[in-house]
Amino acid sequence: MNQQNCCGSKSALKLGLKSGHVIKKGTFPRKGRKRRVPRYQCKVCGRGFSLATLLWTYYQKKRHINTTVRRLLLSNMSLSRTAALVGVNLKTIELRVQQLGAVCQEKNRETLEKAFNGKCATHVQFDEAETFEKTKLLPLSLPVVVTNQRIILGFDVCSMPPHPVYKDRSEAKYGVLPDDRIKSLRKLLVSLKSWISEFAEIKSDECPRYPWTVKKVFPGAQHKTFYARRAKPHGLGELKVGAFDPLFAINHTLAKLRANVSRLNRRTWNTTKRRDRLMSHLWIFIESHNRYILRGLRREGIPLALA
Ligand SMILES: [Zn+2]
Structure with missing residues (x-):
């Protein structure tokens, strides 16, 4: 699996969690959101990311x-x-x-x-x-x-x-x-x-x-x-x-x-x-x-x- 595809989208995340090459790694709180945002790590490329990274609202200051x-x-x-x-x-x-x-x-x-x-x-x-x-x-x-x-x-x-x-x-x-x-x-x-x-x-x-x-x-x-x-x-x-x-x-x-x-x-x-x-x-x-x-x-x- 190449580096861009293994943890670059929501569907890849779902597949990764199923196959076990992506693991859960804590959560963090976010203003204006009731639930904490889950964090993940990809075991193939070592990249750490969260659900927020994959959303279109990523990096928006006024979501x-x-x-x-x-x-x-x-x-x-x-x-x-x-x-x-x-x-x-x-x-x-x-x-x-x-x-x-x-x-x-x-x-x-x-x-x-x-x-x-x-x-x-x-x-x-x-x-x-x-x-x-x-x-x-x-x-x-x-x-x-x-x-x-x-x-x-x-x-x-x-x-x-x-x-x-x-x-x-x-x-x-x-x-x-x-x-x-x-x-x-x-x-x-x-x-x-x-x-x-x-x-x-x-x-x-x-x-x-x-x-x-x-x-x-x-x-x-x-x-x-x-x-x-x-x-x-x-x-x-x-x-x-x-x-x-x-x-x-x-x-x-x-x-x-x-x-x-x-x-x-x-x-x-x-x-x-x-x-x-x-x-x-x-x-x-x-x-x-x-x-x-x-x-x-x-x-x-x-x-x-x-x-
Ligand atoms: Zn990866």
Whole structure:
């Protein structure tokens, strides 16, 4: 066993304790924690470590703010207002967004794996939302894939050409922007191959980029396209006019993102400054959203649409 793997993670610790190459070695008290933190020693490399070493909160000076920060960030609060409310520096919140994003991404994967239990979604919908980085001259596309029960399977962020209104100014300042929307959607669909059945029913709007992209990744799937209706005035640009919406799952999910992730609000001066922070912020929201949906389905006794 090499030095990095024998005592570097929680799962390695569990295995080590089972096989006996990691032994318990006392505990130490920690402020704000009821129980003492256990210490361990690895008999292979001699390294001493504690449970705290393996947690994502390692070396954090203000770990008591983590839960509050996570809740505020998924409740339409901006980073600077979160910092002001919690009473810490903006840089602390920026770091937490990054760390929480990674933790939530991993947690979401585990939650979905547990819920899906080796099966695949049979009914999915996807669409792209638009946002921007710093200014509308640098627009971003946000492809999102959900199941018909509104479980978010994945998303991606990529650059796209600006709106015709901003085209000249954008080109003068930033040059011609790449249009990565096809590449990004294909990458996203490929990454979701283990979650989506190869014979799934995939719904989207009538964007001309979609049919052959879907066909390339899921040749056996049934791709249904629907005319994209006008948005309701109060629907955050995502909920559509008219009664029955065949793309309700994706439209409602995008509306929820717009309403609850502050940087995706419409008519706002909250903007994304960095693409990676947008992704982290989204993972924080998605983890909680998926848990909420799954809990609701469990409570109502509705089975997941899986095969
Ligand atoms: Zn070791």
